[in-house]
Amino acid sequence: MTSLAGAKDTEMVEKHTGASPDRVIDIEKLSLTFETGDGPVHALSDIDLKIEQGDFVSFIGPSGCGKTTLLRVIADLEKPTAGKITVNGVSPEEARLNRAYGYVFQAAALYSWRTIASNVALPLEIMRLSRSERQERVARNLELVNLSGFEQKYPWQLSGGMQQRASIARALAVEPDLLLMDEPFGALDEIVRDHLNEQLLQLWAKTSKTVAFVTHSIPEAVFLSTKIVVLCPRPGRIYDVIESDLPRERSLDIRETPEFLRIAHRVREGLKAGHSYED
């Protein structure tokens, strides 16, 4: 429990320093309640969170803890019912209109009638970029996710992992400073997932983007993140915020180190404590 208190303290300190110019996401006392036929569902309750430029933040928690909802609020896919949130210093809606973020869904969500290149070009067409600019960005981002040579393939001709990489390339093509990822590798097997995690980390190091990443895998969260937000359900709330002291440059071997295991342990303890098994 000391860890929890520690996390709360750093939050308090941050709150008093005021908005920093590097702050990408600032959430204060945010709540979201869904009105359903069975009465209100408190998806998010009293969330306070700051995310700085260049952070890699993971949201981890059991199903129904609101981690995806939180990401959707940041992306302006859901509206909070109470509290304040700014993205890049403006409202989520304005940030969306400014195309401040790229969103990667749980499923690749590639359009089946478009080739891979054309799928990656989709947001660029909507942004009304010139043809040459589109071609250049498509080629560059497909290369970034190691999908050069698959431009003219249709989504169904690619494996699940390749499809998800294409959807990451599509999010990157918008060239946002903020990447929102909702369990992007959840449906993939462990080997592919490890590989993509490593690639994602290299990508993050190369581009210095801010990443908000939803997962329910403890090793994935610890391996990727500079900051791990542990959520618990009913009502969905933040239980613990863990600042990782692992070096920014990591390889998969780091998962065997004591530091890694210590953080993973703290995450696991948080998940256990926050989840009441009685109901």
Add this chain to the structure above:
Amino acid sequence: MTTMPLAPTRGPNPFAGLMSGIAGPVIVVVLAILGLWYIAAVTLNTPFQLDTYERADRLDVPFSELLTDTLSQDRPVLPAPHQIAVEIWQTTVEKKITSKRSLVYHSGITLSSTLLGFVIGTLLGIFLAIGIVHSRVLEKSLMPWIIASQTIPILAIAPMIIVVLNAVGVSGLLPKAMISTYLSFFPVAVGMVKGLRSPEIIDMDLMHTYSATRLQAFWKLRLPYAVPFLFTSMKIGMAASLVGAIVGELPTGAIAGLGARLLSGSYYGQTLQIWSALIMAAVLAGSLVALIGVIEKLALKRMGMTR
């Protein structure tokens, strides 16, 4: 005792090979229909034939003669398939296309109003669907009328449409085409509403994250999603369109078109003429629907939707 072959690739049924393709089953069904047809023709045409014999005071006609006579009457209750085939041959291949007795000429008349009505109906259906999908008000106000429109018997409303349009000076192809439109817009409208609404939530969310306009979401997401639905409903619409065109030719005593052939055939008891017009209409509808099927295949292949 015979020994079984070591690895029989098919069952012992000697017809198994025949029934494994597409041609086999189709041929069997066609033969069965033809057989039943001949039996029915003989049965239905026998009373008249017996009457004829009686009036001619012939009492002991051998069965074989009765059989051939029932299958070669001028105005049979049910003509035999070969009689219809001969009639169709005579009125298509052996007649000049410009002749008023050419079935090709009459089919052409019906075809032109079918196609005109179908094109207008398809466009109308698509536009109605676009309106309905994008506006709650349009959905609530239009949808009941669209459904109600199809509960009115087309046979009752067709003469009204033609009489009214004639009264305001619209005659010729368009009034008949309007009836085709009336029947064909419905499946297209309903199919397109379903199609335009079929994108997954995640696909719509994606458009939202890009801050796409409704127009962009329509062109880049809803419309491609609706294409397979469009082709399916166009097939139904095309068949309905042909029915509409034929019905449109009935009430005004139209002098040309398959409907007119049906009508004059029934006036004069020309069952052969009726049946040949019917078969022609069926062949026409089948070919038109097959044509849409071919276009569908090409379009979906081009869109990368077929594997």
